[in-house]
Amino acid sequence: MIEVHRLSKSYGPVQALDRISFALGRGEVAGLLGPNGAGKTTTMRILTTYLAPTSGRAVLCGRDVLDEPLEVRRNVGYLPENVPLYGEMRVRELLEFRARLKDVPRSKRRHSVSGAIARCGLGEVENRPVGKLSRGFRQRVGLADAIVHDPPILILDEPTAGMDPIQVREVRSLVRELGERHTVLLSTHIMSEVEAVCSRVVIIAQGRIALDAPVAELRSDAALLVEARGPAEAIRKLLMAVPGVASVRIAGDRDGVASLELGLKPGEDPREVIAMRVAANGWPLRGLETRRRSLEERFVEAVSRSSLDALDREAG
Ligand SMILES: Nc1ncnc2c1ncn2[C@@H]1O[C@H](COP(=O)(O)OP(=O)(O)OP(=O)(O)O)[C@@H](O)[C@H]1O
Helix, strand or coil: CEEEEEEEEEECCEEEEEEEEEEECCCCEEEEECCCCCCHHHHHHHHCCCCCCCEEEEEECCEECCCCHHHHHHHEEEECCCCCCCCCCEHHHHHHHHHHHCCCCHHHHHHHHHHHHHHCCCHHHCCCEHHHCCHHHHHHHHHHHHHCCCCCEEEEECCCCCCCHHHHHHHHHHHHHHHCCCEEEEECCCHHHHHHHCCEEEEEECCEEEEEEEHHHHHCCEEEEEEEECCHHHHHHHHHCCCCEEEEEEEEEECCEEEEEEEECCCCCCHHHHHHHHHHCCCCEEEEEEEECCHHHHHHHHHHHHHHHHHHHHCC
16 A cells, blocks of 8 residues: 655755655554654655655555655545644534545535544534634544545554543544554654554654564564673674574673673574573573563664664764
8 A cells, every 4th residue: 555665855965764665555554653853754745745755666555656646645644743724614614625625526525524523523513613623623623634535545643742641542543443444654752652553663763764563573572681790792792693582782791790681583582592502601691581672662772773873874
């Protein structure tokens, strides 16, 4: 449904996106995460044809954003970061106007608008001017606008920003429900939102993809903490060579005792092998502990790794 291939975007000297690629299938709900300025909004604006890429391709429902922008817009519902709404229009009136602009046939318009109003919980305010609504309700009008033409793809830029906790719950459950019939790409800063709503997570940092994985895989993601008396760097190298170990980070090195944090490949538990190999090198093992890593830790790790890579690139 969404195919992004080596997409780049520069704003003058600022490289906002640097050859990112990812693909989303039908029915996937993907969370686009990243620190401020990572390139999330830029990605979403390109996918919705409001911004042209500098290079690379983005194809939605088989249509290229540059070659067939009108067809792409027909297939996409977009909730931008700042919802531009006509404040003086009433909710139903605005949605009918938007449905007309989006070519919803006259015979279906009333039904489509009523459906969007009901799904977004706007019944009680449908005759109020949009400008008089609270921020949470305006956000819901933005969502209703995004779904009124029943597009197969939804792109939502921070859909729960500015909402109170009850509204956040309602919108999350709406997005989950929408995900049953639509492909959804949403951006957020809230890790628990991704865990609550998304089936997949794509992390961008400094314009590059830092992680792209199913949320279920991250949930089962375990880490090992290894503590041994011996030279940290040599132990790190030894542990890197153990089957099932994906990454090793030296977390501490004090008084001759090295602490190392290991990322494991899914389903692997190499504790016995580690115990034997460390001991076989003459380094007494002091601790070996498993721990689940939260999505937040994975986020911090992916983003810091990508900053280090960026420094390496700059250094040539
Ligand atoms: N119109 C513009 N002109 C110049 N630079 C821009 C423009 N829009 C964005 N940028 C820069 O491009 C980079 C990516 O910005 P973008 O808004 O896509 O990030 P973001 O991930 O959405 O950030 P946030 O989480 O803060 O919304 C940033 O360095 C930003 O300053």
